[in-house]
Amino acid sequence: MDTxxxxxxxxxxxxxxxxxxxxxxKGVPFLGLESLDITEIEGADDLYHADGIILESEKNASSLxxxxxxxxxxxxxxxxxxxxxxxxxxxxxxxxxxxxxxxxNAHKAFIYGVAKLGVDVQWLYPEESNGICSCSITPQKIxxxxxxxxxxxxxxxxxxPDYLGGMSDIKGISAACRKHxxxxxxxxxxxxxxxxxxxxxxPIALGAxxxxxxxxxxxxxxxxxxxxxCAMSDIYGFADKSKAATALFGxxxxxxxxxxxxxxxxxxxxxxxxEDIAFVQSKIxxxxxxxxxxxxxxxxxxxxxITARCSDDEYFRNLGIEPEYYDGEFVSFMASSFNSCEDLxxxxxxxxxxxxxxxxxxxxxxxVNGERAMSIREAMFAESETVSIDKAKGRICAAPTVACxxxxxxxVSGERITxxxxxxxxxxxTNRIAVVKEKV
Numbered sequence: 001m002d003t004x005x006x007x008x009x010x011x012x013x014x015x016x017x018x019x020x021x022x023x024x025x026k027g028v029p030f031l032g033l034e035s036l037d038i039t040e041i042e043g044a045d046d047l048y049h050a051d052g053i054i055l056e057s058e059k060n061a062s063s064l065x066x067x068x069x070x071x072x073x074x075x076x077x078x079x080x081x082x083x084x085x086x087x088x089x090x091x092x093x094x095x096x097x098x099x100x101x102x103x104x105n106a107h108k109a110f111i112y113g114v115a116k117l118g119v120d121v122q123w124l125y126p127e128e129s130n131g132i133c134s135c136s137i138t139p140q141k142i143x144x145x146x147x148x149x150x151x152x153x154x155x156x157x158x159x160x161p162d163y164l165g166g167m168s169d170i171k172g173i174s175a176a177c178r179k180h181x182x183x184x185x186x187x188x189x190x191x192x193x194x195x196x197x198x199x200x201x202x203p204i205a206l207g208a209x210x211x212x213x214x215x216x217x218x219x220x221x222x223x224x225x226x227x228x229x230c231a232m233s234d235i236y237g238f239a240d241k242s243k244a245a246t247a248l249f250g251x252x253x254x255x256x257x258x259x260x261x262x263x264x265x266x267x268x269x270x271x272x273x274x275e276d277i278a279f280v281q282s283k284i285x286x287x288x289x290x291x292x293x294x295x296x297x298x299x300x301x302x303x304x305x306i307t308a309r310c311s312d313d314e315y316f317r318n319l320g321i322e323p324e325y326y327d328g329e330f331v332s333f334m335a336s337s338f339n340s341c342e343d344l345x346x347x348x349x350x351x352x353x354x355x356x357x358x359x360x361x362x363x364x365x366x367x368v369n370g371e372r373a374m375s376i377r378e379a380m381f382a383e384s385e386t387v388s389i390d391k392a393k394g395r396i397c398a399a400p401t402v403a404c405x406x407x408x409x410x411x412v413s414g415e416r417i418t419x420x421x422x423x424x425x426x427x428x429x430t431n432r433i434a435v436v437k438e439k440v
Contacts, residue, residue, distance in 0.1 A: 001060055001270040004053035005263035008043060009036050009256060022253070038256045047072060047254045048247035057263040062093060064269050065195050065229055067204055069239035071246055072213075072262050073226035074254035077189040080212035080228040083111035083245035084185050085157075087210065087238050089117055091314075092154035101153040102146060104367045105135035105162055108400050108407045113249075115380035115413065122153065123369075123412075130299060131327065131365040132428070133163035133409045139172030146180045159187040160203065161194075162305045164330060165300025167201070174207025183236050186211035190302070192227065193218040193336065196273045197281070197303055204229050210238050215262060218304065219269075222261040232308040240305045276337035280304060283344040284335060290351045305333040306347075319350050325405050327428065329365075365427055370415030374436065379414035383437045389425045392417045395435035403430070 013035040019026045029035070038044055045052035054072065062070040075078040086101070092098035099120035102110065114121055124145070126135045137158050140333040146152065156177050160168040172188065177184040179390065186203040188194070192213035203211040209231045215221035228246060230239040257393035281303055291298050291308060300307040313326035325332040333347060373396045374382070384398035395417050400409035411421045417435070425433065 001267045002056075003263045004056045004329055005045075005256070006260045008053050009038055009260055012038060012041070012044075023422075032341045033257060036257060036260065039253065044256070047074065047259065048243065050243070050253075054259065057259075057266065060266045060270075061227060062229075063263070064266060065202065065204060065227070066232060066235040067229045067274070068232050069089055069230045069242055070242050071228050072259060073086055073228060073246055073250060073346070073434065074224050074258040075226070075250045076216070076224050077107075077187065077214040077226045078112075079108040079246060079250045080226045081107065081109045081187060081189075082116065082249040083228055083242065084210050084212055085110070085113045085117060085119070085155075086248060087241045087245045088183055088185055088236075089119060090241060091236060096151060098154045098439060099151075100155050100157055101142075102157040102250060103135045103137050103159055103168075105133060105159050105408050106157065107159065107189070108402055108404075108409055110157065110187070111376060111400055111409060111413060112380075115377045116249075118375075118377045119411075120375065124158075125367055129366040130164055130166075130330065132367060132410060132424070133325075133327075133330075133406045134166050135159065135162060135367070136166055137168055139169055139176045141352050142173050142176040143179075146176065146182065152180060152182060155183045155185050157185045159189075161188070161190045161302040161305065163190070163325065163408070165302035165305035165333060166380075167301050170203050170206035170208055174209075177209075178207070183209040183238075185209065187259060188212060189214040189226075190217055190305070193273070193304065196277055198274075198278060201303070203292060204231055207231075209234075209236055215265060218334070219265050219273075220261070220336075220338050221265050222255075222258045224255060225265075227262075273337055277304070277412045279341075280335055280337055280339060280344065283341070283348070287348045287351060290348050294351060294354060296351060296354070299330070300332070305332060306335070307332040308351075315354065316347075316350055319346065321347055321350055325367065330383070342360045365424060366399040368411070368418065368420045368424060370418065370421065372414055373416045376412040376413045384434045385437045386432050386434050389431055389433060392421060392425075392433050392435055395438075398434040398436050401425075401430055401433040403428070 025034045045054040048353045106122045188203045188211040213227045215225040216223045297309040310331045323331050324334040370437040397411040402409050410424045
């Protein structure tokens with residue numbers, strides 16, 4: 001597969017021209033990549049008005065993922081999520097208090113997006129949860145909510161895979177949404193690689209109308225590289241609107257280094273990724289078998305993620321293994337097709353040789369169904385102050401206070417903070433929070 005962006009930039013770098021254009025480093029080595037870092041010079045195309053090498057590269061990505069359109073983002077899935085929301089919101093009836101139906105484990109990028117758009121949210125809560133990272137939404141739940149709603153949402157939004165490796169029944173949820181004429185949007189930030197497993201598990205293949213992928217999370221792409229995908233069926237006409245939507249939420253100076261990595265990744269996907277993923281999956285299966293023999297509970301169903309109920313992350317760090325996430329109850333490991341056999345054998349040996357540890361009692365860390373005191377937009381844009389958690393009871397949450405990872409708010413902007421919220425904040429080691437400033 002050709003790589004038009006990479007080819008153009010390499011050719012330009014070899015010409016050794018006098019660079020009287022941005023960026024300021026002028027191609028002179030500083031970090032070492034400067035010669036390949038350019039701006040929208042003649043022939044380099046424009047990400048938000050692509051009709052040359054960037055459009056050609058995006059079409060390559062679209063063919064690989066099986067979409068009607070795939071557009072690039074150099075601003076991560078934050079940009080793609082917000083563009084996806086805007087694209088869907090355009091078809092909403094603005095005179096009838098439009099709202100979106102969303103799984104409660106939404107990333108803060110979603111919260112920021114609905115605040116910018118002034119969109120209301122009706123939250124979907126799971127019946128059971130492994131903390132704020134987990135929010136299993138069933139097709140039946142979607143069907144029940146949509147069937148009983150007097151006014152329909154302009155879209156349904158879920159996160160799958162979730163941060164602990166849980167995966168929703170996208171096919172079933174899509175069927176429920178399609179029955180009611182509601183588009184399904186999926187935050188697939190952790191699952192770009194799912195399209196290239198032996199069984200295609202990508203949301204677009206399973207019926208989502210739009211989804212975002214953080215290419216940089218599970219593919220060999222520089223941090224910030226992301227895709228916004230539109231379904232091949234495109235029954236809601238999203239493909240024609242998606243490119244303009246990304247421009248609203250991204251820098252006018254997107255990184256050409258990031259775009260080159262997205263471009264080069266197309267060739268890797270086309271030529272080698274399926275073989276590499278199959279190998280890593282076989283090693284992950286061995287690791288899971290080792291965990292089972294040690295009696296270690298594993299809760300992830302995502303193919304390349306392992307999440308163990310384990311009370312010690314330092315054990316792994318002391319062995320030279322850095323996990324993706326640890327919250328005192330679960331420790332997660334994100335693998336990709338670029339993890340070496342040595343990496344995977346090291347993790348397997350760590351589980352095989354793990355000394356006995358006190359198993360955590362299942363902690364009650366489910367979401368708090370908070371009382372809405374203000375809209376998300378009103379609270380986010382209100383004058384605020386930061387207070388200690390112990391002084392926050394009864395106050396209204398302003399901008400959500402949340403660590404990244406996992407960047408899932410415990411209290412959503414506009415919710416009145418309760419003792420349940422406070423207990424959950426403390427469980428996740430959050431000591432201060434922004435609240436709406438009270439009028440004197």
